Amino acid sequence: MENLLKKLEELREHFIKTKELLGIDRKAVRERELRLQMSAPDFWNDRDYAISVGREVEELALETKEWLAMEQDIRETEEILALADKENDSSGDVHIQDGSLADDLEKKYLELKEKFSHLEFISLFSEKYDHDNALLAIHAGTGGIDAQDWAQMLERMYLRFSERQTWKVEVMDRSYGNEAGIKSVVLRISGAWAYGYLKGENGPHRLLRNSPFNADGLRQTSYALVEVIPEIKDDGLIVIRDEDIRIDVFRSSGPGGQSVNTTDSAVRIVHIPTGITVSCQSERSQHQNKENAFKILRTKLYQRVLEEREAEERKLKGEVQKAAWSSQIRSYCLYGNRYIKDHRTNYETSNVDAVLDGALESFMEAYLRWLKK
Numbered sequence: 001m002e003n004l005l006k007k008l009e010e011l012r013e014h015f016i017k018t019k020e021l022l023g024i025d026r027k028a029v030r031e032r033e034l035r036l037q038m039s040a041p042d043f044w045n046d047r048d049y050a051i052s053v054g055r056e057v058e059e060l061a062l063e064t065k066e067w068l069a070m071e072q073d074i075r076e077t078e079e080i081l082a083l084a085d086k087e088n089d090s091s092g093d094v095h096i097q098d099g100s101l102a103d104d105l106e107k108k109y110l111e112l113k114e115k116f117s118h119l120e121f122i123s124l125f126s127e128k129y130d131h132d133n134a135l136l137a138i139h140a141g142t143g144g145i146d147a148q149d150w151a152q153m154l155e156r157m158y159l160r161f162s163e164r165q166t167w168k169v170e171v172m173d174r175s176y177g178n179e180a181g182i183k184s185v186v187l188r189i190s191g192a193w194a195y196g197y198l199k200g201e202n203g204p205h206r207l208l209r210n211s212p213f214n215a216d217g218l219r220q221t222s223y224a225l226v227e228v229i230p231e232i233k234d235d236g237l238i239v240i241r242d243e244d245i246r247i248d249v250f251r252s253s254g255p256g257g258q259s260v261n262t263t264d265s266a267v268r269i270v271h272i273p274t275g276i277t278v279s280c281q282s283e284r285s286q287h288q289n290k291e292n293a294f295k296i297l298r299t300k301l302y303q304r305v306l307e308e309r310e311a312e313e314r315k316l317k318g319e320v321q322k323a324a325w326s327s328q329i330r331s332y333c334l335y336g337n338r339y340i341k342d343h344r345t346n347y348e349t350s351n352v353d354a355v356l357d358g359a360l361e362s363f364m365e366a367y368l369r370w371l372k373k
Contacts, residue, residue: 002085004081004102004105004106004109005078005081005082005085007109008074008077008078008081008109008112009078011074011109011112011113011116012074012078014116015070015071015074015116018119018120018123019067019071022063022067022123024063024064024067024068027060027063027064028060028064028068030060031057031060031061031064034053034056034057034060035057037053038050038053038054038057055233059131062131062192066115066119066122067119070112070115070116070119073112073115074112077105077108077109077112080105081105084101084102084105121365121368122193124196124365124368124369124371124372125193125196125368127196127199129195129196129230129232130193130195130196130199131192131193131195131196132194132195132230132231132232132233133188133189133190133191133194133195133230133231134188134189134194134195134198134199134228134229134230134231135172135186135187135188135189135228135229135230135231135296135299136158136186136187136189136198136201136226136227136228137184137185137186137187137226137227137228138151138154138155138158138182138184138185138187138224138225138226138227139151139183139184139224139225139227140177140181140182140183140184140224141204141222141223141224141225142222142223143207143220143221143222143223144213145177145179145180145181145213146207146209146211146213146220146222147181147222147223147224148177148179148180148181148182148183149177149180149181149212149213149222150181150205150207150222150223150224151181151182151183151184151185151224152177152180152181152182153207153356154205154224154226155182155185155187156356157355157356157357157358157360158187158189158198158201158358159187159358160357160358161358161359161360162189162191162358163358164358164359165191165192165194165197166191167189167190167191167194168189168190168191169187169188169189169190170187170188170190170282171185171186171187171282172186172187172188172280172282172292172296173185173186173278173279173280173281173282174186174281175279179213180213186278186279186280186296188231188292190231195228195229195230195231196368197364198228198364199228199230200363200364200367200368200371201226201228201329201360201364202226202227202228202329203225203226203328203329203330204223204224204225204226204327204328204329205223205224205225205226205328205329205330205332206221206222206223206328206330206331206332207220207221207222207223207224207331207332207334208220208221208331208332208333208334208335209222209332209333209334209335210334210335219335223328229299229300229303230299230303231295231299232298232299232302232303238298238301238302238305240271240294240297240298240301244271244272244273245269245270245271245272245297246269246270246272247267247268247269247270247290248267248268248269248270249264249265249266249267249268249286250264250266250268251264251265251266252265252266252281264286265281265283265284265285265286265289266279266280266281266286266289267279267280267281267286267289267290267293268293269290269293269294269297271297271301274301274304276297276300276301276304278293278296278297278300279293280292280293280296327343328343329342329343329344330342330343330363331343332352332355332356333352334352337350338350338352339352340352340355340363342363342366342367344367344370345363345366345367345369345370347362347363347366347367349362349363
């Protein structure tokens with residue numbers, strides 16, 4: 001019992017230290033202040049301000065709720081444990097120490113430890129858009145059919161990972177390869193911390209394997225580019241003028257290029273000043289596809305503005321940006337000593353099949369910790 005008390009005390013000290021570093025109490029106070037504002041009768045007079053306050057309250061509640069609940073759990077468990085230890089000392093009855101109560105408290109401690117580990121991981125999501133939904137695009141690179149097959153393997157990997165997170169996935173656009181695989185796909189992924197998890201997947205992914213499309217099974221290197229951007233809420237900052245866009249409509253296509261719809265429901269929008277092109281053919285309705293395409297375009301334009309600002313800030317500060325886009329972020333070797341290695345964090349695993357089946361958490365945690373260095 002004494003050993004369990006000590007372990008629980010160490011957990012509480014670590015918990016409190018992390019909680020202070022993250023400013024959880026300060027955020028909880030801010031949330032209460034904003035909720036008080038929201039209860040005022042004239043709160044909705046300024047609708048834009050009211051919406052921004054409501055959004056901030058939601059974000060603060062998301063950040064603080066589990067931390068405050070766990071703090072209460074630790075306190076209550078310590079109280080029960082201290083009382084049980086006191087009764088054990090006074091009665092000398094060893095069954096208290098060896099019986100079901102001790103087992104229950106040990107189990108509770110392990111649950112708290114696991115919960116804290118999860119909260120500590122979530123605390124790595126500290127950037128502005130980490131809690132938002134994500135748009136994830138995959139583009140087959142050099143390597144012909146192998147590259148298109150590799151792009152589809154990556155799509156399956158992210159779909160399986162999304163299932164593990166219980167996220168909702170919508171296929172906004174998909175272009176199939178002529179013989180196998182896909183040329184490109186755009187996925188809208190909705191769920192808690194979707195962008196925070198997925199942002200580290202942004203960049204070229206390299207596959208090394210014996211080609212299943214080669215009669216001699218020769219070794220083939222294939223590339224696919226993964227793009228991940230947060231789904232930006234429309235706050236009116238991005239204005240798309242009619243004269244700056246060209247809208248094309250066409251029939252949705254499936255594997256092999258065959259038409260899967262009898263009407264021109266698919267939509268392609270080209271933003272002429274930037275050259276950004278987006279397509280959407282996920283819905284049977286042209287109107288819905290057009291609306292979704294505009295959402296993607298608006299998000300991409302917003303992301304472009306942010307990147308330009310960051311580039312200007314780096315220029316003013318004299319910072320040098322590494323040319324990360326010129327090389328792969330991760331290699332997947334499927335022959336010989338099979339392994340997957342992230343070239344930024346140097347995290348590596350030989351459990352290739354599990355990763356390709358969606359077990360990406362270790363790579364993502366390694367990336368988030370690498371960012372904090």
